[in-house]
Amino acid sequence: MAYEVKLPDIGEGVAEGEIVRWLVKPGERVREDQPLVEVMTDKASVEIPSPRSGVIAALHAEEGQVVNVGVTIISIDVDGEAPAAVGGAPAGHRAAPAAVSGSAPTVAATKTAAPRVQATPAVRQLAKQLGVSLESIRGTGREGAISADDVKRAAANGATPVAAGGATPAAGGAAPSAGVAKAAACGARPATAAPGGTGPAASAPTTSASARAGLEERVPLKGLRRKIAEHMRRSIATAAHFTFVAECDMTELAAHRASLDVRTKLQDVKLTYLAYVVKALVASLRQFPMLNATLDDAKSEIVIKRYYHVGIATHTPEGLTVPVIRDADRLTLFAVAREIDRLAQAARAGKLKLEELQGATITVTSTGAKGGVLATPILHHPQVAILGVHEVRKRPAVVNDEIVIRNLGNLSLSLDHRVVDGAVGAEFLYDLIHRLETPAAWLNEKEIG
Numbered sequence: 001m002a003y004e005v006k007l008p009d010i011g012e013g014v015a016e017g018e019i020v021r022w023l024v025k026p027g028e029r030v031r032e033d034q035p036l037v038e039v040m041t042d043k044a045s046v047e048i049p050s051p052r053s054g055v056i057a058a059l060h061a062e063e064g065q066v067v068n069v070g071v072t073i074i075s076i077d078v079d080g081e082a083p084a085a086v087g088g089a090p091a092g093h094r095a096a097p098a099a100v101s102g103s104a105p106t107v108a109a110t111k112t113a114a115p116r117v118q119a120t121p122a123v124r125q126l127a128k129q130l131g132v133s134l135e136s137i138r139g140t141g142r143e144g145a146i147s148a149d150d151v152k153r154a155a156a157n158g159a160t161p162v163a164a165g166g167a168t169p170a171a172g173g174a175a176p177s178a179g180v181a182k183a184a185a186c187g188a189r190p191a192t193a194a195p196g197g198t199g200p201a202a203s204a205p206t207t208s209a210s211a212r213a214g215l216e217e218r219v220p221l222k223g224l225r226r227k228i229a230e231h232m233r234r235s236i237a238t239a240a241h242f243t244f245v246a247e248c249d250m251t252e253l254a255a256h257r258a259s260l261d262v263r264t265k266l267q268d269v270k271l272t273y274l275a276y277v278v279k280a281l282v283a284s285l286r287q288f289p290m291l292n293a294t295l296d297d298a299k300s301e302i303v304i305k306r307y308y309h310v311g312i313a314t315h316t317p318e319g320l321t322v323p324v325i326r327d328a329d330r331l332t333l334f335a336v337a338r339e340i341d342r343l344a345q346a347a348r349a350g351k352l353k354l355e356e357l358q359g360a361t362i363t364v365t366s367t368g369a370k371g372g373v374l375a376t377p378i379l380h381h382p383q384v385a386i387l388g389v390h391e392v393r394k395r396p397a398v399v400n401d402e403i404v405i406r407n408l409g410n411l412s413l414s415l416d417h418r419v420v421d422g423a424v425g426a427e428f429l430y431d432l433i434h435r436l437e438t439p440a441a442w443l444n445e446k447e448i449g
Contacts, residue, residue, distance in 0.1 A: 002057040002075035005036065007067050008048065016068045017041045018223055019061045021118065024074075028056050036074055038350070040223045045318070045350045054078040064124070064222070118145040126219060130155040147317075148219075224319040235381035238297065240417040243376040244425050248433045250392045250407040256439045260448070267334060273409075274312070274366050275337035277389055280435035281364065282308045282329045283442065288428040292361050294382040295419055302384075302419055311360030311380060312340060314347040321347045322380060324360045332449025364389060377414045384419040387432075388412035 007017055017039040024036050035047040057075040061067050118139060126148055127134050137154045139146035221229060235241075253276055264271045285292040285308060293304045308329040311322040323343035328336060346352045363380045366389040377388040392409035399406065411433065415425045435442060 003052050003054065003078045004072040005048070005051060005074045005076060006072050007039065007069050009069050016066050018066045019063050019073070020045055020223065021063060022059060023047070024056050024059075026056050026058055030054065030056060030076070040227070041354075045224070046352075046354050048073075050076065052076055052078045123148050123151060126217065127151045129218060141317075224316075224321070228319050231381065232378050235379050238381055239295075239379050239384075241376075241379060241414055242417050242422065242425075243412055243414045244422065244429055245374045245410055245412045246426075246429050246433060248409055248411050249397065249437050250409055251437075253436055253439050254392075254407045256443070264334070264337075269334045269337050270341045271334070271337045272340065273392060274340055274364070274389065275333055276436060276439060277364060277366075277387070277432075278310050278312075278325060278328055278336050278340070279333050279443070279447070280432055280439075281310065281362070281387065283435055284428055284432040285362065286329075287431055288424065290420055290424060291385040291415070291428055293384050293419060294361070295384055295416060296382070305361040307361065309359050309361045311363035311383075312343060313363060313365035313377075314344050316348050316350070318350075321352065321357070322360060322363060323347050323352055323356050324358065326359070332447060333443060334449030362386070367391070374410045374412045376412060379414055379416055384416040385425075386414045388414070 019037060020040045021038040022036075023038065024030055024034075030036065030050045030053065032051065032053045033049045036050050037048050038045050039048055054076045057077045059074055060071075061073050067073055118141075123146055124134065127137075127146075130151060132151055132154045134146055134151075137146050137150050138144075140150055141147045250273065253273065257271055257273075257276070260271060263269075289304050289306075290302070292308060293302055295301075296303055307327060310325045310328045312325060314321050314323060323346065325331070325336065325339050325343070331339065343352070343356060346356070360380065360383065362383055363377075363386045365377050365386060367375065368391070370391065372390060374390055375388050377386040379386050388411065390410045390412065392407050394405050395408045396403050397406040397408060398404075411429060413425055413429045
């Protein structure tokens, strides 16, 4: 019997996963722990490794398909075990096993099969809508993957169109224009001459749908974007959001960071404002433990965390991902900086491990150089606090009754009012600001690294 690989329970309430990309094909030999498939969960893309060594017997789902946890996604003829014949077929002529109920047909491997184009479900849908053949495009994404921009460029440059039903136009034959084809499909009659035959052809009234044809683009809400939408909707519908904003003078912090330039270059550390924020955040959370908590709605209990796992919202090509700096209170400033950089690179490359996406007790979202004045971050439910860090730039400020140039930026703190009162949130934010404005007062050599 072939060994059935089921979509594993990957924790944190994840009930399903989307097949993003198969990394193997039927008939291919695989070793134990070799990645088989990339799956999109509520958290991010993860690779499912092979539990056995053997030969791939069948794939039971297509790329883009959403599969429930526990459903068989692949079958492997394990080394040392005789493969079972299907339907009485003799050995060596075995048919591929049928797909599980509700899944796509088994993908059969042939020596003449063309290599599969690497593109996400959303990109494939976009190509279909624009009438572009993915096979005619050279992808510019990671490992040659085709992006939405590649498809749009191909459409603008007149790439080979995909005819209805997937067939290409016959050689030497002219394809009908999109307008004629649309009219024919709708049963519309061609325009006729004006009465008397002397005037120009009468123009048929243009429907709003026809007028919009080619001017609208529909992109399926799938993968990480769909998960983000679900999380945001759940958070807004559940938590009682409110946001408190205050200005922070980062002038002393900027000077402190500049004083470490030589050390950071020698140790190859990318030291950013965000690393300071994480270090100061942990110190302030010790003073205000109610912000390092989650709310268990089912049990009506506030769960205060005595550990500090800081989620760092990171922008990726697929959407926002929140990798986690675990036990941030045990890390030096330089170690935090390294971890931020490592996690950001892994997130953008789609190489985050599942454990690097779980268990955050509070989240920080930094909008960087294009951070604007302020924003109102949405809580990463069931957390009760999220900190927004915005652009730091030189602005005039009043210091000792004089107008001087300072490095100023805003911090926005969104909270769940069911757990944290406004006064407590304000005290916490001002405590954090005080630490950021006086880094030398609490960052000793041991804390720097």
